Every structure is written in structure tokens, then in C-alpha cells.
Amino acid sequence: VSGPPLSRRDFLRGRAVLGARRSEELSSLAMAEAARQIAARGISPVDLMRAVLARIERLESRVGAFVTLLDREQCLELASEAEREIETGGYRGRLHGMPVGVKDTHYTEGIPTTARTPILDDFVPRYDATVVARLKAAGAIVIGKTNLPEWSFGGATPGTRNPWNLELDPGGSSGGSAVAVAAGMLMGATGGDTSGSVRLPASVCGVVGLKPTYGRVSRHGIIAISWSLDHVGPIAKCVEDAALLLGAIAGYDPRDRTSSRRAVPDYAARLQAGIHRWKIGVPAPALLEAYDRDTRNAFYEALQVFRDQGAMVHEVAMPRTFFASQACQRIIRIVEAAAYHRRYLRTAADYGPSSDVRLQTLAGSLLPAAAFVRAQQVRASFVRELRAVFSAIDVFVTPARETVGPPGPSGARPLNTMFNLSGFPAISIPAGFSTDPPGLPLGIQIAGRPFEEETILTAAYAYEQATDWHERRPEL
């Protein structure tokens, strides 16, 4: 080392710079890696919390990911508690001490839950949603409620900016969760998916979004859009993190009578099983004609990655009723939403001035009951036919979204919404970057049979290990 010794001031400034860099490194770690370091006593939950809080303090004013945040002292106190618990032999697993967030549709005891509507401005739940309770039981620290469009309606998140291009929307409706994870402001998060609202913003923001099988994750304490289409799922920096989060929140809940009694496997345990000789179904090119060229190219390049690992890729014929699946999904969604919103529509409640949720649900309440029944009949037929399609394949892979840019208010496409209608699980993962316009994350979607989340996670992990898209972070 040459040159004069550092002055005391420069030495201190150097330490400060080093400290900031270390903090940035910690906030960019995947949760699984942070958990390994915590278990090895390389870092503490307090270090991690400080890093995440520094990131929030620096970026929140620019990206607007949160509706509500715990105050700094409270966050550090909870992290200290986690640290003490771990030091005294009370390690609860890999979520212990992880700062996480939940969409502001999740009931949080003593913390406002607004669904971003003026109607719920003063609503403070007296209990936690089951998902929130399970995250806490796993040792995670819920530090914030993430942003969404009013009542989760729509594929955009007003007030939240895309971390890859601050001029753009991040997609929705779980946009706040996706942005906070992508920007290193949370180690993981959860969102809701009725028409792709976990998978799409995750894809737009270059992170992982998983919609589990209907019934796999409790909806108790989650503000609804549509009871039979709503799913709650994790948004994470990588597939392993998504597996860890899903493992924490999945499972039977007597307070959600649609939840499944099936045992919850260790989703992270079999990620490395590989996909040799797996049968991967894909849609015919005609179904992707309207998709942007970059999204199609990323998809076809991803298929080659699967082939390189020994998988067999072939086109599958879609169910006979596929052409009507999105119409079914939209009818069922708006009619169930209208039923949910009757309590507010009847009283001329104060919906937000810039959204048309009130008008949409009014229109939905005018649809004849016969139309709803017909949609449910076609839905039942579609699900049966889709089961037949999946009997011949292990997973079904598509582009994660149609457009390079954010999908817009009604951006979900049939290849996304078919898995809300059917309840089958689907995950979106990063799969490249656009060229036109340049630098926006692209993604693929991998779907599987009901309750085969392990299968789609294994396929997603195999792809992830062969690529490095998930390691790219936005420069903020």
C-alpha cells in the first residue's frame, strides 16, 4: 500500500463508505443466503434490519412501495428480539429475523389495513390474517404494508414506481410488494393474485412471484376481490426464497373452509431434483402472436435452457373451452366483487375519486344470475379439460406476460388468468431483459397440476441455476 497514511477524517469517512457498501450488500442478499449467514452467525438480524431500513430510507420517497411502515425503533427492537431468541437456542428456521412485508389487504393486528380505499382509512384489524400470523410464527418480522390500487382492482399500482425505470408503473395489483423486494427494501413479501396480480408485477420488476394452488394458502383475514379466484402467494428475489415463504404460509386453516388439509412439504428440500426427461408443454405460436417480440424471444430462449437440461418440450392443444376462459374469469370476478361490495354500494360509501371500482362493481351487480351460472358451468368444464392436458405433461411454460412494459390496468391475458380460473399453481420467474425499450425485465411462467408446487419450483430452480437473470438488481 503506497501513499500517505489516511487522515483521521478520511479514515472515518472511509469506514462510513465501507459501512454503506456493506449495508447495500446485505440488503441485496437473497433471503436464503441471509438465513445461511444468520445461522452461521456471520450476520445478525439487527444487521439485516439496519440494511433494509437504510435502503427504505434512501429509496421509499422515489419508489413509493409502502402504505404503512413500522417505525424504525420498533423494527430494530423486533430484530433485537429475534437476535436474542436465536442466540439462546430459539432458532425458528430460515425466516427467523427476516424483514418482510405484506400487501395492504392483509389484516394486521393493531396496524391499519386500508386496501388503499378511503372507505377503510380508519380500519385497524383486531387480528392478523392467517398468512401474517404464520409469517410471524416462522420468525419473520413484518415491517410494512405494501401499496396496491384501490381494493386491488387493476393491473397498475398508482403511486408506486418501477425500480427499473422510475417513469413506469410496476404493474399490479401487488406492485408495492414486487417493488419493495426488487429494490432490496424487503427480504420477501406476499401479495394477492386474482387475475395475475402476484405473477405480473413480479415479472415486471424482475423478481419471482408464485400463485399457489387454490386452497394451499389461507385467505382468512385477506380483503377479497373474488372469493373463488383470489389466491395469496409469495414474491421473492429467487426461487429458493419463494419456496421458503410458501412453506411458511401454506397449510390448512380451519378459518378458511376452502383451505386444504394436505400436508405441506418442505418446498426448498427438493429444488435440486432436476428436470431430466420432464415433459414440458407449451402453447402453440398462434397463441403468442399478440405478444411483444422481446417477450416471445425470451420465452423461446428459455425453452432451449430447459432442453439443455434434458427436458422434452412440445406443443399442447389447449382445452376446447380455453377461448372462453378469460371471459369466465372476468364474469366471475366482477360478479363476486359486486356481491362483496354491496355493503358499500348500498350506503354510497366513499370510494376513491380516481378509481372506477364503484362503477365497475355497479355494472357487475347488473349481470343476470344466469350469466354467472353459465360462467361457472364453463369453468367446471374448463378445469376438467385442463386436468386432461396436464395429465400428459409435467409443467406448462409460457411467457410471463404479453408486453415488455407494464401490462396496464387490464393487462392479464388468458395464459395468466386460466390459472386463477382453474386454481392450478403457477410461478413467474425472471428470464432476460428487453431490447425495445431496453433494460426492462422479462419473464416466463411455469404452471403445474394442483398441489404440485414442488414441481413448478423444481423446474423454476433448474432454469434459474442455468441463468443469472435473478441476480440482476435495478440501479437505484
Added chain:
Amino acid sequence: VSINEADLPRVAALYEELQQLVDTVEFVPLDVEEESALALDLFAWEGSPEGPIPAREGDAP
């Protein structure tokens, strides 16, 4: 549920969009067996689990 006079044009436009969806769904040919297979437990994969009714106290207003 009543609709304000001022909201009628927009609600009518939204309803028109929904009606197109209904037309699409009506166009799907279903045989008698498929029509009668509509089940209330579409998603109860393993039958209806028993459990206490969710508490309502503290739900959203």
C-alpha cells in the same frame, strides 16, 4: 343498490363490455352432462374440511 344519474353512461359502457363476455361464454357448447356437473365445491379438492366458522368480530366495516 341505486345508480346516480351522472354515473349511468359509464356504468352502461362497462355493462356493455361485460355483455360481450357473457356472449362469449354463452357461445361455448356444453352438453347436458357438463351443464349438470356444476358443483358448489369446485375447489374442495379433498371434500369439505370441517372446522369452526370464522370469527366475524373485527372484520372490515
